[in-house]
Structures are given as structure tokens and as C-alpha cells.
Amino acid sequence: MFEQLFYERLNTRLLGGAEEPIYIPAGLATEDADISPVETYHRLYFRHDYLSSALHETAHWCIAGTQRREQLDFGYWYSPDGRSSQQQQLFEQAEVAPQALEWMFSIASGQRFRVSADNLASDEGASDDFVRAVAERAQSWCAGGNLPSRGRLFIEALGNRFDCAEPLSQDHYRLEALV
Structure with missing residues (x-):
């Protein structure tokens, strides 16, 4: 459904199977061995096949403006478990x-x-x-x-x-x- 709505219009695909969710703009290289290094479309990866992860990452993407969608992971910081x-x-x-x-x-x-x-x-x-x-x-x-x-x-x-x-x-x- 995501692809039907947004691929042609905004060149973005929602993809499962990632160890950690990440957004990768088109043309940006990545060093993650499980993710293809460069693509011509924007990639929004969610964890494994978890629907809640897909919905959450889609929410981030829907909120991100044009400039944020040109940055790796929308330019957001992420602090892992154990936060103060x-x-x-x-x-x-x-x-x-x-x-x-x-x-x-x-x-x-x-x-x-x-x-x-x-x-x-x-x-x-x-x-x-x-x-x-x-x-x-x-x-x-x-x-x-x-x-x-x-x-x-x-x-x-x-x-x-x-x-x-x-x-x-x-x-x-x-x-x-x-x-």
C-alpha cells in the first residue's frame, strides 16, 4: 500500500528485514552489509517484519519535511537504551x-x-x-x-x-x- 501511494510520486519504498530501522535517501551509500549500498530511490527500512515498526517508521517519514528527507535517518539523533x-x-x-x-x-x-x-x-x-x-x-x-x-x-x-x-x-x- 505504501508503494502504491508514494513510490511513483515521492520515489520512496518501505522495506522490511532490517536489524534496525533506518531511512536512506536516494543515492546515499551505506556500509550496512544487509542493505544494498546505493539505490536510485529513497529507502525506509523497518525492523524485520514487524508491522508496528513499519507503521512507526512511516509516521516519521510522513512528518519529515523535504530537507529532512534528504538526510540519513532524517537527520535525527538516536541515543540507544540506557538513556539518562x-x-x-x-x-x-x-x-x-x-x-x-x-x-x-x-x-x-x-x-x-x-x-x-x-x-x-x-x-x-x-x-x-x-x-x-x-x-x-x-x-x-x-x-x-x-x-x-x-x-x-x-x-x-x-x-x-x-x-x-x-x-x-x-x-x-x-x-x-x-x-
């Missing part, structure tokens, strides 16, 4: 929009969604403020608050494919659904 509380707070701030959009993709495709702190080395899950911010962003987008256009297109396509009649209804995106 300050690093975790920065991570959560950066992840509000992608996780809200991933939630919307999950609803549209009938998949389960869980907010992720993505810090397995920590005993703590996502902070209450982060969970609340994810819910508020999804609610805002449903109310007409500047939903990224590629995200809207993908939500509508998923909703049609998986028979979700109103994937942009605020009723789906209540805080209680995340806790």
Missing part, C-alpha cells in the same frame, strides 16, 4: 508526533498500539506526560489541527483497506485507551 532521564525527556519530546501518527495508523489498520519509551534498559515505561501528549496530539489532528498530508493519505488508505469507517474520529483517541 534528561535524554529520555528529549526523546519523548521528539516522539510525540510520530507516536501519535503511528497510533492513528494502528487504529486505521485494526492493529494494537502501545506508547513506547523505547528504553528497555530502564525499568520505567513512558512517562504520564508523554502518554498524555501523544493522546492530545492525535485528538488535535482529528479536530483539524494540521495533520501531515502524507499521514492523512496513509490513514485514509489503511482505513479503506481494513474497513475502518472513521479512522479520524476523535472517539478512537482517548487517553484512557493508552493507559
Whole structure:
């Protein structure tokens, strides 16, 4: 579905099988032995065959502007497991929009969604403020608050494919659904 929507128009393919998710712009070389070194199209890789990873990476791609889509992994920093509380707070701030959009993709495709702190080395899950911010962003987008256009297109396509009649209804995106 991603390819049907975005390959011809934006020269981007969504590909599974990666050890770690990564976005590689067209023409950029990579040293990863599992990934072809250079391609003429943009590549958005998700982990193995995990649907949640595909939806999450697609959310990042839908949010990224033109300049970010010309940079390896959209130019984002990533700090692996074992983040300090300050690093975790920065991570959560950066992840509000992608996780809200991933939630919307999950609803549209009938998949389960869980907010992720993505810090397995920590005993703590996502902070209450982060969970609340994810819910508020999804609610805002449903109310007409500047939903990224590629995200809207993908939500509508998923909703049609998986028979979700109103994937942009605020009723789906209540805080209680995340806790």
C-alpha cells in the first residue's frame, strides 16, 4: 500500500528485514552489509517484519519535511537504551508526533498500539506526560489541527483497506485507551 501511494510520486519504498530501522535517501551509500549500498530511490527500512515498526517508521517519514528527507535517518539523533532521564525527556519530546501518527495508523489498520519509551534498559515505561501528549496530539489532528498530508493519505488508505469507517474520529483517541 505504501508503494502504491508514494513510490511513483515521492520515489520512496518501505522495506522490511532490517536489524534496525533506518531511512536512506536516494543515492546515499551505506556500509550496512544487509542493505544494498546505493539505490536510485529513497529507502525506509523497518525492523524485520514487524508491522508496528513499519507503521512507526512511516509516521516519521510522513512528518519529515523535504530537507529532512534528504538526510540519513532524517537527520535525527538516536541515543540507544540506557538513556539518562534528561535524554529520555528529549526523546519523548521528539516522539510525540510520530507516536501519535503511528497510533492513528494502528487504529486505521485494526492493529494494537502501545506508547513506547523505547528504553528497555530502564525499568520505567513512558512517562504520564508523554502518554498524555501523544493522546492530545492525535485528538488535535482529528479536530483539524494540521495533520501531515502524507499521514492523512496513509490513514485514509489503511482505513479503506481494513474497513475502518472513521479512522479520524476523535472517539478512537482517548487517553484512557493508552493507559
